[in-house]
Amino acid sequence: MATRSKVTIADVAQAAGVSTATAGRVLGSYGYAAKSTRDQVTAVARKLGYRPNGLARSLITGETRTIGVVAGDIRTQFYASILRGISDVADEHGFGLLITNSDERLDHEMRALDLLMEKQVDGLIVSPCDTRKARHLHRISETQLPIVLIDRAVEGLAVDQVTALNAEGAEAAVGELIRAGHTRIGVVAELLEPEPGGIERFIEDAHAGLVRTAKSMYPSWQRLLGYINAHRAAGLAIDSSLIRPAGSYSSEAAHREARDLLSHAERPSALFTTDGTMSEGVMRAIAEAGLVIPRDVSLVGFDDLDWMAFTPPGISAISQPRYAMGAAAARMLLDRVAGSTAPTSGLTMTPEFIKRGSIARR
Amino acid sequence: MATRSKVTIADVAQAAGVSTATAGRVLGSYGYAAKSTRDQVTAVARKLGYRPNGLARSLITGETRTIGVVAGDIRTQFYASILRGISDVADEHGFGLLITNSDERLDHEMRALDLLMEKQVDGLIVSPCDTRKARHLHRISETQLPIVLIDRAVEGLAVDQVTALNAEGAEAAVGELIRAGHTRIGVVAELLEPEPGGIERFIEDAHAGLVRTAKSMYPSWQRLLGYINAHRAAGLAIDSSLIRPAGSYSSEAAHREARDLLSHAERPSALFTTDGTMSEGVMRAIAEAGLVIPRDVSLVGFDDLDWMAFTPPGISAISQPRYAMGAAAARMLLDRVAGSTAPTSGLTMTPEFIKRGSIARR
């Protein structure tokens, strides 16, 4: 460790000929101080290059003015936008942001949370990677530390949350494809947390209208439900060979599934992707297969990424307000940090269909 | 503030019937403790739900195991990848990450730095928004707090830095266009920190071979220099009406300049962009003008973004190793934090040309 010359309040106090209590009052701007002492202390502090030590203050006040975030992967546009929304709100309120990645792995999430707790964050915003196994979140929540969940909720965990209207958005998107005359529509979806009973059972039940969206259902499952609902509403059967679980948040897995889907004799005339990562993998498969959108295959993606606007012919998408979701989560969290005891609430944001040139009529 | 039940070392010590010193030694795993006491204290700690308070520890040890980052805008792929590289290395070493955005504004950068200093970070990674006005960075550096600069260096500030070989990369990219037969190549570049003498003067001097790359030259200026050098090497004149300063890190500004460039009677046959944000604005202008790449216009961008691989016909790019740059910066910083007094070093990463379908022969 380099020897950093720390100027403390005591140093300033001594140089200014006042007590540390007084120096503290003016430097921390709490309590009274005569204008003349204030000027004197301020001048000395500036001359000595005094910088407050937030650690000491936080140890006493019990607040760090820092919030902790557990994202899946900050490299994705999804999390990057959310993070910027959180960051701007935190900034406005003078809060710092401690950011971690879980890569959707429970052990990473727990490690990240431990780190954030140890650093005494005033609150947490987390995108939980398991919507069922979350004893660690329950435990944290029991200590009264404010938590806001984003993108996904956790079964039985009564904390504030911000999510998107996933099933409805997906249904609208797939509905557009169906209205354009498509009947064989492929889906590439993560579907990593298996629903009880398995995917075949889920499809069957959903198509029979027996599945209700639960907030704690994983987003990709909700979006698959929307896909099925759109078929049901149109009186269309489901061909389960068109439903492709990538099994992970990876564009490589999506690429693999899409390539397979597109190489079949009776390939689907349209594709639906359940999020940005899937969209990128699917786009790569389409490009590599030499297919042209929308002539050879139509496409709609969940989540509107930057490139969808300018990639010919323009990719239609369901846009979820990522930045606003992050900002809202931060506001909800800061309300709690400020002491709000309002009942737990869930904010559901409505995604919007953005029509571009990627859907052909059939 | 909610009343969070804090279990302290003193509580554990009392319940375990040992002194706080002993409890501290086992819980903090420093110093000796008999196996039996260790087990006893650990058991009690777990039963009481003890969680260490990093604030108190940091106040004593003088290290927070936290590093602070000032990025331009974490939403961009450029910063998002860098951040992930930093994050992974920080993680490996058990460090947390406090992340801020400057939006390339000096006042924001200074505010961010104040916040990070107050939180007593062990070191800083910053992408400085002004390579000349940086008294605040000098001042911080004088306190011996380790700083690593990323993407841009600061004149006269002797700290470690990680940058890309900008002029050379740009020269290679533009060279590809020239070799393909292009002679009228438009550039859209930020160029926000004016070089002394103005842009006309810079172009003239550069074309005469009088400008040397300086590390503290703003990246977009270095890339413009590469553009000019490529022309000079090929014996081509420069038409300064083809050089378009966006004046800010905004795809809107890039869009405006590109639209203007493309609407002229004698429009350029190829375009070069100096970074990802410019590339997105230019892509939008090309799409809106109904032009087809590479039939109507060829394109090469500095920085290889995800979509360039799958957007037909594939956009050729100069790829800079963003993730590796971030990881390297973090490693350099952690070496300093660990006490390294090695001479200040600058790591220059070599970008790589990725050939795709966006360059037509003329």
Place this chain on the structure above:
DNA sequence: CTGAAAGCGCTTACAG
């Protein structure tokens, strides 16, 4: 309006 004293939750010498 100002100061002396205590204390936040730990770690660090120093005895024993």
Place this chain on the structure above:
DNA sequence: CTGAAAGCGCTTACAG
């Protein structure tokens, strides 16, 4: 191997 004491840099009552 363990404990009593001091102290990190602040803020918080409490006197005066």
